[in-house]
Amino acid sequence: MSLLPLLAFAALLQQPAPRSITIDERLADAAGLAVGDRVVLGTTPGGAGDTVRIAAITRRSADPSEVARSEFRVRLHLDHLQTLSGSGDRVGRFAVQSRDGAEPSAVAARINASAFGFRAYPAAEVAIETSATFRVVNRFHRAIGVITIVASAIFLLCITLLKVDERRRDVGALRLIGMSRSSVLRAVVLEASLVSLIGSLMGAGLGWFASAVVNWYYQGVYTTPLRFAIVTPGIVLFAVLLSLALGVLAGLFAAQRLVRRAPLELIGR
Amino acid sequence: MREIVLAARDVRRDYPVAGEPVHAVRGISLDVAAGDWVAIVGPSGCGKSTLLNLLGAIDRPTTGSIAIRGRDVARMNDADATRFRLTGIGFVFQRFYLMPTLTAAENVELPMAEAKLPRAARVARARELLAYVGLGARADHRPYQLSGGEQQRVAIARALANRPALLLADEPTGELDARTGTEMIALFDRLNRDGTTIVTVTHDEELAQAARRVVHMRDGAIVDQVLRRPLADAVPAPPHAPGTAQA
Amino acid sequence: MMLRLAMATLARRRARTALTTAGVAVAAAMLLDMVMLGSGMRESFRGFIEQQGFQIRLTPRGTMPFDSEATVGGGAALVRAVATDPDVVTVAPLLGAKLFSRTPGDSVVSAFVLGLDPAVQGDYVLVEGRDLAADDELVVNASYLAATGRAVGDTVQVAAGYDAQMRRVTGARTVRIVGRARFVMLGGSERAAAMRLAAVQAMGGRDRADRLSVVLVATRPGADIESVRRRLEASDARVSALSTAAALQLVDERLGYFRQLAFILASVSLAVGFLLVTTLVTVSVNERIGEIAVMRAIGVARWRIVAQVMAEGVALSLVGATIGMGLGLVTATWLNGILAAFPGLPAAFDFFFFEPAAAFRSLGLLVLCGIAAGIWPAWRAATLPIARTLREEAVA
Known part of the structure; x- marks a missing residue:
């Protein structure tokens, strides 16, 4: 009504x-x-x-x-x-508060069993129903997130490969004076991990700032106190760990291309 | 009288290093006649490579003039100098500098393609030049499949591609072992006997001894010149000399 | 020769070139998707509205079509009045209401029913059976059939009202399902039915007598729709007139978020593509700085060096964009599938709409970015001091 x-x-x-x-x-x-x-x-x-x-x-x-x-x-x-x-004693819906500790779905089931002509829903179910738009948008955002992760993985791999290629000769020289393959591998992986760690922390800062802008903008557009983007510690942790994992993988890939070649080949002889 | 291919007059080149002016070349004058072979020698940092770059229109003198076949290369703008380097001068570098992605023949073709020579003509000339430098069988090899000496031979063939008036070589034996270096000197000698005008910068005593004239430099200036084998007044180039400059 | 050299350079570092191309392809796919998303919703909605074939919608003043239960009385007179406008060709009156149908299991299912004139309607497309011919006939959608357990040809008891407490229906009548249709403007999961307008009005008794929810108006070709709209709105104080453009504007407002997101992500994709190509070409130039100096020394002109370096960037972005186009169409289908569950939109509504011109424009933009990405490294390569570079390379 x-x-x-x-x-x-x-x-x-x-x-x-x-x-x-x-x-x-x-x-x-x-x-x-x-x-x-x-x-x-x-x-x-x-x-x-x-x-x-x-x-x-x-x-x-x-x-x-x-x-x-x-x-x-x-x-x-x-x-x-x-x-x-002119609708007499009719109502559209009731809100029912249950006793503390009562299981809402059990209460709803009891109400539904005891009378007919209406249907009781636990609030959580209603919330799911009414936030359908947001759930769809959420799934969409996740999909975009997956694409972004793929793109950044490629980007990271590309940059790591370029950086490693650039220092092919230096690494060849180091190998010639006795640096082991595993040391080279460790150094490259460490560097790639550091780059992705620093990058992900900077990205988290940027994300926090972007979420503030998004919230400010859409709260104005829709006149609502609803927060549209939230950066939680969990999300930051996920982003950092994912970047770190990608960094280590990229470093390993680039490094093994480097260490499987002979030092003389690396310095171009 | 032989034609003067190269005439440098009071050439100076200064450039700043860390804010301080360095006088790399201090008033050098030098004439090179057609068919001559001049070796410029001197200690490291005496300005010989800078002089070679100036003679080759890669660099421009601060003052003075450099005429090659009567054209003042010191006053040319970049586009003209580039064009002149393409057709008038052949370069051989210490480190060969072949394009690693191209075959030996394609490396030789590169300057001819740039000079818009028809494909058939440049393919034929590349084969001819590679045969001349003794690499006829290795035309389709890439630089990494060739030894240092072979790479330098390809670089020489490339330098001769557009029949330059002058062949400039910067330490052409610098990266080669003694035996290959000797072979290279023999090749230069053959080129010169076939009519190619050559200026080399070198530390290699053997290469310097092979030249007709040796110019000694110190601190950016010529301190001595030794004429070892004077040119005959007119030695006609043999008909098959690939390096011969076009008239 | 220069082109061959550029391509050979890319082929020399295969892993790197492949990765960059893949990166550009993902960026291109994202760009294409976002362009499709940016224009898709609008075009898709325009398609629906135009498919209906009506340019103007009259609604109870201050409301949107079927946004509320508001109706306007004196429907027949309103339709007659609108039809007298010289620019109006067709007038299609609609009344939306609830319809309660009894299932074979004797439970009651509610649906949305449209009362309309089947001769001039644009709200559904018949899929099976035939169109409405009498007042006791019903055309329904698949969801309705699934929920009621009925099939085309069945007879069903329907009602205008239902008192769940008393299990009593009002305005009941028995009708026959004569056709199954796809309702253009309704979500696929919504149960929908259509009856002749007079039947829906009669079922509602006095409350619905001669009342209408929406009046669709088709104008003469060439008519100035905006002036017709203004005339119609001015002629009756009880109605608002909404043109297609205004309806699209409303969609834009509702789904503006997606357009903004599309714009931001498209820009980011372009920037990523640009950065990737610039990085690769810059590194490639740095690696070959000696070779480039030698080419300049042996007389290769500046512009040829520029062309060679830029050709690398263009080749990378061209190949990347081409792969990205295919990839983009696949991901668009995937993303469209996710957004298909968006509530309150027609079932066939597409968020991603492939428009060849827009797609090629966007990928062209990416290739332009590839060209721009090559400018700086190319210029650096072309203007490097030959003598100094050779000296430094010899030292290195």
Whole structure:
């Protein structure tokens, strides 16, 4: 019933003790309304209505299902809306709070078994249902993440290979004066790991900054306190470990190309 | 009288090193006649390589003039100097500097391709030049499949590709062992006898002894000149000399 | 010869060239995907709207088509009034409502029903059976059939209202399913049905008498749609008129996030491709600095050196872009599959839309980046001091 089209008109009608409503800030902005203003509420345009007083202006909660919705929102007392819409004693849904420690799905199952005509859902299930958009976007982001990881792995491998190639002669000379294959391998892998470690830490910093920009921008666009991008320690750890693993792999690949060649070949003789 | 192929007059070259001016070449004048072979010798850092670069239009003198076949290479702009190096001068470097991705024949063809010689003509001339330097059978080998001496022979063939007026060689035996070096000197000698005008910079006493004239440098200046084998007034080039400059 | 030299240089370091090409290919694939994503949603939606064949939508003032349960009364008069406009060719009135259907197991399934005029509708495409011919007939989608356990040809009891508590239906009637259709603007999982407008109105009793949710309007070819839209909106205070352009604008707003993401990722892809090619060509030039100095010394012109170095960059990005195009189409299909579950969008809605011109433009841009990536190393190669480089190379 909260989705019932409620059209608001600024009015100067004087009636004794009008009921109070709340409106959201978007409607307040769009219609130029403020707390204390009186408006006429009706279910049909131009039809009979009820004069009410705006008691408060609300801000949307951080609910993913509401982010992309652009309609205005008005809240009335239940009996007021039932009278206004002529829906008698009907309600759209109940919210039920369970005792501490009770298993919500078990409670829902009991309610569903004891009566018919409605269906009870645990809040978690509803949250999954209403955040479908975000789950899809999340999966999409993961896919983009996979592509990015593939691209960075190639990039890292390429750079490591170039760096190793560049010092082919130096390594050849070191091998000639007695440096072992394993020392060369260790040095190259260590260097590649350091590069990826430093790079991933810098990337985490950049990501943190980017998430701040993203949140600032989209919170403005959708007028919501919802946070769109969050950098958690877990994500940073994942990124650093993944980069490190890629760095070690790239280093190993590049190094084994180096150490399997004879020192004289390396210095180009 | 023989034609003067190269005439350098009071050539100076200064360049800054760490803010301090270095006078690498201090007023050198030198004439090289057609068919001559001049060896420039001297201690390291005396300016002989700098002089060779100036004579070859790779570098430009601070003052003075260098005329090759009457053209002042010291006053040429980059495009003209490049063109002149392509057709007028042949270079041989100490470290051969062949293109590692090309075969011996393709390396020799490179300057001819740049000079827009038709493909058939340059293929034929590359084979002819490789045969002349004794590598007729190795035309399709890549540089890494050739020995140092063989690579230097390919480099010489490349230098002769466009029939230059002057062959410049910077330490051509510097990277070769004694035996290969001797073979190389014999090749230069043959080239010179067949009419090629040569200027070499070298530390190699044997190579210097083979030249017709030895120019001694110290601190950027010529300190002595020794004429070892004077040129006959007119020695016509044999008809098959591949290195002969075009008239 | 120079081209051969450039290609030989790339072939000399095979692993490196292959990796760079792979990197460019991934960047190109990402770029293509993002270009497809950037324009895809808009084009896909435009396709739907244009497939319907109506340029203007009239809705109860202040609402979007089927965004709420709002309706407007006096439907017949409204349709007649709109039809008198000289630029209007077709008027298709629609009423959207809930439809409750009894299953063979005697449970009740709710669906969305569209009341329409089958002669002028653009909301569904018949897949099986035939179109509506009478008031007691129903065309439904596959989800409806699956949920109700019915098949085309079956008779089913439907109702306009259902009191779950009392298990009582209102406005019930028995209808026959005559066809299965794909509903253009609805999600694939949504249960949908269509009936003749009069039937849907009659089932709802007084509440729905002569009421409409949306009126679709097709204009004469060549008509100025915006002026028709303004005229229609001005003619009746109860309705808003929405043009295709405005509807697209709404889609843009709703899915703006994807366009912004596409733009950012496309830029990043270009930058990555550029960086990769620049790095490779720079290193390749550094390695061959002696060779290049010698080429200059033996008389190879500057521009030939520039051309050779740039040819490397162009070859890398061309091959990378070509591979990336195939790769991009594959990943686009994959990503499209993920986004297909996006709620509230038509089932056939494509986030990734392949438009050859846009694809070639984007890959052309990548190749341009490859050319640009070669400029700096090429210029460095062409302007290196020959004498000094040779001296330093000899020392090295």
